[in-house]
Amino acid sequence: MTTTYPSPPATLEVTAVLHALADPVRLHLVRQLREADGAIACGRFDTTVAKSTLSHHFKILREAGVIATHREGGNAFNVLRTEEMDAAFPGLLNAIFP
Amino acid sequence: MTTTYPSPPATLEVTAVLHALADPVRLHLVRQLREADGAIACGRFDTTVAKSTLSHHFKILREAGVIATHREGGNAFNVLRTEEMDAAFPGLLNAIFP
DNA sequence: TCCGGTGTTCGATAATCGTCGAACAGATCG
DNA sequence: CGATCTGTTCGACGATTATCGAACACCGGA
Numbered sequence: 001m002t003t004t005y006p007s008p009p010a011t012l013e014v015t016a017v018l019h020a021l022a023d024p025v026r027l028h029l030v031r032q033l034r035e036a037d038g039a040i041a042c043g044r045f046d047t048t049v050a051k052s053t054l055s056h057h058f059k060i061l062r063e064a065g066v067i068a069t070h071r072e073g074g075n076a077f078n079v080l081r082t083e084e085m086d087a088a089f090p091g092l093l094n095a096i097f098p
Numbered sequence: 099m100t101t102t103y104p105s106p107p108a109t110l111e112v113t114a115v116l117h118a119l120a121d122p123v124r125l126h127l128v129r130q131l132r133e134a135d136g137a138i139a140c141g142r143f144d145t146t147v148a149k150s151t152l153s154h155h156f157k158i159l160r161e162a163g164v165i166a167t168h169r170e171g172g173n174a175f176n177v178l179r180t181e182e183m184d185a186a187f188p189g190l191l192n193a194i195f196p
Numbered sequence: 197t198c199c200g201g202t203g204t205t206c207g208a209t210a211a212t213c214g215t216c217g218a219a220c221a222g223a224t225c226g
Numbered sequence: 227c228g229a230t231c232t233g234t235t236c237g238a239c240g241a242t243t244a245t246c247g248a249a250c251a252c253c254g255g256a
Binding site: 014015018019021022023024027089090091092094095096 | 112113116117119120121122125187188189190192193194
Binding site: 139140149150152153154157169171172173174 | 231232233234235236
């Protein structure tokens with residue numbers, strides 16, 4: 001069975017998105033998604049924080065609509081919502097990822 | 099005498115800038131600077147928060163390098179550091195101000 | 197069916213943050 | 227000089243946040 005996550009917000013709130021990206025840990029996560037091609041499982045990110053902390057950060061990013069997560073079997077794969085982000089805030093992702 | 103403010107940071111830190119912009123009150127302040135032509139004195143902004151709170155928010159924006167403040171006589175005039183922001187994060191300001 | 201791997205949830209804790217009023221410091225003006 | 231206006235600084239308070247370990251739920255393979 002494939003457990004589903006709550007759907008992303010209908011409209012991306014600028015303060016929520018900026019707040020989600022303002023944290024160093026989360027920004028590093030998003031940067032990895034940006035540079036990767038394809039989804040990345042939660043456990044495969046370069047980070048030092050505890051597992052529960054990581055889960056918390058993914059939740060923030062998910063609820064802001066920055067990333068989407070889909071479960072497949074035992075793993076939770078994350079993707080950057082590039083199209084939605086570019087549609088809502090054109091140029092933002094390019095601006096903050098040099 | 100014209101009191102001087104600490105100089106803006108040499109390089110704009112992305113997390114500091116995003117954190118500065120992530121607060122609704124500060125975002126509203128920056129938006130007013132964006133839409134205005136010329137500097138705006140601290141007391142002339144559309145806001146509801148107390149004077150001390152406003153001063154605190156300006157400090158955050160100043161230290162992040164988002165705005166610059168110069169004192170002239172009794173007033174403190176604020177400007178958006180558009181060129182520096184565009185140089186450091188091209189497209190960011192345009193992205194978040196629809 | 198049991199076991200190891202993956203991710204979430206639940207307190208708890210320490211730190212940060214936004215907010216305010218009061219007090220203070222300059223500058224301007226009468 | 228004295229009054230007033232503008233903005234900063236200083237605690238203080240409450241809310242939010244980042245962090246962790248432990249416990250839990252789920253899936254896959256042996």
